[in-house]
Each structure stands twice: as C-alpha cells, then as structure tokens.
Amino acid sequence: MLTIGKVAARAGVSIDAIRFYEKEGLLRPAQKTEARYRLYEEAALRRIRFIKQAQHCGFTLAEIRKLLELEKGDAASCNDVRNVAIAKKLQLEHKIKTMKIMSQALSELIGICDDETKPIEECPILEALETSITKYESGVW
Amino acid sequence: MPDPRGIGNQYYEIRERCVVIQTEVFSTSGCGECAKVRARLKAIAEAMGHDKITWHDINILDEMDYAVALGVMSVSAVAIDGRLAFSSLPSADTLRAELTKRLSA
Numbered sequence: 001m002l003t004i005g006k007v008a009a010r011a012g013v014s015i016d017a018i019r020f021y022e023k024e025g026l027l028r029p030a031q032k033t034e035a036r037y038r039l040y041e042e043a044a045l046r047r048i049r050f051i052k053q054a055q056h057c058g059f060t061l062a063e064i065r066k067l068l069e070l071e072k073g074d075a076a077s078c079n080d081v082r083n084v085a086i087a088k089k090l091q092l093e094h095k096i097k098t099m100k101i102m103s104q105a106l107s108e109l110i111g112i113c114d115d116e117t118k119p120i121e122e123c124p125i126l127e128a129l130e131t132s133i134t135k136y137e138s139g140v141w
Numbered sequence: 142m143p144d145p146r147g148i149g150n151q152y153y154e155i156r157e158r159c160v161v162i163q164t165e166v167f168s169t170s171g172c173g174e175c176a177k178v179r180a181r182l183k184a185i186a187e188a189m190g191h192d193k194i195t196w197h198d199i200n201i202l203d204e205m206d207y208a209v210a211l212g213v214m215s216v217s218a219v220a221i222d223g224r225l226a227f228s229s230l231p232s233a234d235t236l237r238a239e240l241t242k243r244l245s246a
Contacts, residue, residue, distance in 0.1 A: 079171045083216045086169060086201060093209040 001030065001039040011048040018048070024061045026051055026068065057085075058092050162194045162243050165220040166230075167201045167213050175217055178230050182219075185237050193244060 008015045021027040022038075027047050029038035054064045067084060070076040112124045120126075164186055168175055179198065186194045201208050201216060208218075212225045219227040219236070226239060 082171065083169065086216050087214065089205070090201075090209065090214050093205060094212075094214070097209055 001041065002044070004029075004038045004040070007040045007044050007048070011045050011052075013048060013052070021048070021051060021061075025065055026061060058088055063088070162240060163197070163222050164194055164240075165197045165199055167199050167204075167208055167216075167218045167220070169201050169216050172216075175230065181233055182230065182236050185233055186240060189237075189240055189244065194240060 002010070004015050004018055008018055011018075018027065022029070027044060030041045030044075031039050033039060050068075051061075051064055054067060055061075059067065063084070067081065070080055070084070109125045109128055112128060118124075166179055166182070168179060183196050183198075186196045199207070201213065211218075211220050211223070213220075213228070215229055217230045218225060219231060221239070221243065227235075231239070
C-alpha cells in the first residue's frame with residue numbers, strides 16, 4: 001500500500017491534485033487507516049497516468065469520468081470510446097478555427113499600426129478596437 | 142452567343158434546378174447500429190425522389206475541415222443544403238417532416 005505522498009511523488013502530481021481527483025470521483029483510496037490516512041494500491045498510479053494523458057488530449061475531468069465509466073460498463077464498446085475521441089477532436093478543431101480567426105484579426109490590427117513612434121492617444125490599434133466596440137453597441141455588427 | 146461556360150455547365154445548371162434539396166450525412170465507420178439508422182433515413186429521402194433529394198454519406202474523419210466549417214460537433218449529424226440541420230441523427234418522422242417542409246417551401 002502507498003501513502004498519498006508516495007503516490008503523488010511517483011505519479012508526478014501534487015497531493016492536492018490527488019485529493020481533487022478523489023473529489024471529482026476519478027480516484028479512490030483502496031482504504032483508510034484508523035487515523036484516516038488514505039492508502040492506495042499500485043492501480044492508483046495507472047489511473048493517475050490515464051487522467052494525465054487524457055488531459056493532454058484535451059479531455060476535461062468530467063469527460064475523463066465518462067471515459068472511465070465507459071471502461072467499467074459492460075454495454076460499452078471500443079467504438080463508443082472512439083466516438084468520444086472523435087467528438088473531442090471536432091471540439092478542438094472548432095477551437096483551432098476560432099483561434100485562427102482571432103489571430104488573423106490581431107494580424108490586421110498589428111498591420112494598421114505602421115508608425116511605432118505615435119503617442120498612445122493616437123494608437124490606431126486602440127482606435128480600431130474602440131470603433132469595433134462602438135459598432136457592436138450600435139448594432140452595426 | 143454561345144454560353145462561355147459550355148454545355149457541361151448548362152447540364153449542371155439544369156440538374157441543380159431539378160435537385161431541390163442536398164442532404165449530407167456525417168458519420169464514422171464501425172457503428173453497426175448507426176449504419177442501420179442511416180440506411181432507414183436514406184430510404185426515406187430516396188422514396189421522396191432522386192430528382193428532388195440527393196443523399197451523400199460523408200465519413201467525418203475524411204472531411205474533418207468541412208464538418209468543422211458546418212459546425213458539426215458529434216459523430217453523427219445531418220446537413221441540408223450546406224447547413225447543419227441536425228446535430229445528431231434524427232428520427233425517421235423528424236427527417237421526413239423536415240424534407241417535406243423544404244420541398245413544399
């Protein structure tokens with residue numbers, strides 16, 4: 001059995017993270033001592049690696065919980081997990097698309113500021129942002 | 142003066158005028174149950190007339206950019222005339238009602 005400190009050290013996460021995973025229903029200690037210290041089995045290390053890897057792929061803790069439920073359930077198949085992964089990829093691609101548009105908007109703003117010596121009150125970037133806000137508020141957009 | 146776009150384009154123009162609705166169904170391989178549902182939906186569209194409704198099955202993984210452009214967020218979705226119409230596979234009745242509504246519009 002491993003104490004929470006040992007699990008944290010071996011898995012490369014903080015003790016608080018382990019407590020948080022427990023609160024989110026992702027990880028449970030195998031048992032608690034009479035003094036209420038948490039004790040974990042080796043499987044906890046695999047579970048934490050799973051959580052970290054899924055987070056690297058963009059899954060939220062709530063989504064990771066669903067993945068773990070799929071893993072436990074008898075009715076689910078590998079294809080169900082694949083569909084969750086595809087849906088996540090679609091979500092990420094949407095975000096990438098939105099961020100590219102934002103990046104392009106910034107490029108345009110940077111492009112209009114061709115004189116670096118202008119005083120702050122004549123800054124065309126701030127002016128363009130101000131105009132955008134006015135347009136938005138007056139319903140032109 | 143002959144149409145500079147040529148006879149081929151005229152054919153497509155006539156065809157476009159006849160084909161009223163374009164239906165695109167996004168999905169992935171590997172889901173037997175979804176394939177059955179799709180087949181039932183396709184049969185409904187086909188029964189309404191090949192000349193009125195076209196049906197394209199699209200593998201979401203092959204056309205990810207297009208799916209994202211349409212706003213598809215799940216593995217099964219239906220676009221009609223280039224716009225996302227259903228974010229998951231609709232029931233047979235729902236699809237029939239939607240297509241009927243569009244045909245009579």
